[in-house]
Structure formats: structure tokens, C-alpha cells
Amino acid sequence: MSSSAPPVLPVANVPPPPPIGSTVAATGSDAPANSPAVRVLLNNLSESLRHGLALRRPWTELVDRSAFSKPESFSEATLRVRKNYSYFRVNYYAIVAGILAVSLLTNPFSLILLVGLLASWTFLYLFRPSDRPLVILGRTYTDFETLAILSGLTLIVVFLTSVGSVLVSALMLGVAVVCIHGAFRAPEDLFLDDQDNSQATGFLSFLRTPVAAAVPSVTGRV
DSSP: OOOOOOOOOOOOOOOOOOOTTOOOOOOGGGSGGGSHHHHHHHHHHHHHHHHHHHTOOOHHHHTOGGGBOOOSSHHHHHHHHHHHHHHSHHHHHHHHHHHHHHHHHTOHHHHHHHHHHHHHHIIIIISSOTTSOEEETTEEEOHHHHHHHHHHHHHHHHHSSHHHHHHHHHHHHHHHHHHHHHHHBOGGGOOOTTHHHHHHTOTTGGGTHHHHHHOHHHHHHO
């Protein structure tokens, strides 16, 4: 009587771990876009955006023609700008952002360079794990070398291309529009009781404490 052969168990081929110093493509939870720091930063940005939109004043109030008048002096114009800025803070941010967006969209080359520069800072330095060095073409770069390369690249892109002139001209135009509106818009009918609260929790409040909590590794590198 012949005995039956023992069943063959499947054997999984487990690849050996990569050698120390080599890079592995980030997948799954190791991808920068899925890291906790990125998720916290995106949550803070979305919450600040919703909070800022909640503080937005009606646009009809911003362009009310009956409230416009010529200031009698430069000091009065300056006082008007300060009061109107405190009240229409979010609307002014939206105007400057819109002018900046239009300027970049009308200059696609500058937009591509700026997006590439921001992506380089984001994925090569800000949200790259501190225990994983940057390896390009077989050469390992330290955090200081990475920071120096990105800083030099930023100077080249901003000062040796059209990106810097586009950004500066758009920001100057936006500030000029805000100052002209603030100087000629009489703020007597505005309610400024919540001025202090809007300054404490303004539209860009995420630039203070939330980001510091979201990316603790950045301060460690610098």
C-alpha cells in the first residue's frame, strides 16, 4: 500500500531589507502626502479658511458708493485705512489673493516655476522624515546641504526669472487697491467692536501656533 505524499506548503518569497543609506519609494503611509504632519497642516488650513470666510464682510457693504468720500487730510486717510482694514480684513486678503492669482495665471511660466519651487520645499525638506536622508543619483545629502540647495534654487527662481517681478508687481497692485479703497471709504457706519477678536483669530492665524505643532521636524532641522 503506497503512502500519499505530504502536502506542499506555499512559501512566500520575502525580499531582503534594503541596505542602509539607500532610498525606497514612499508608498502607503510612508508617502509625504499621507504623513501626520501634512494631514494636520491641511486640517489647520481648512479650519482657518472656514474661520476666515465666516469673518468675511458682505461685498455690497464693501462697494457701497454712498459711503465713499474724499479724505480731508493725509492723517484722516491713514486713519480710514486702518479702520477699514480692521473691518474688511478678509475681503482685502481675498482681493490681494485674486490679483495675485490673475497675475500668475496670465504668466504660466512663472506659475510653473513657483509651483515647482513650492513642491520642492514641501517634499524634499519640510515634510521629509528627518531619519530618511535625501539621496539623488547615488549621493546622500544632509539636511544642511538640502537647505542650502533649496535656498539657492529659491534665489535663482525669484531673482533671475520673472517670478519675482510678477509677485512683487501683483502684491504692490493689491496693496495699492486696498489703500485707495480704505482711504476713500468712510468708516463711520462700520461696527468695530469685534476688532480685537478679529486680530487675535484672524484669517492667517494658522501661521502662528498650528503650523509649529504640525511640523515639529522643520524647527529641528533649522
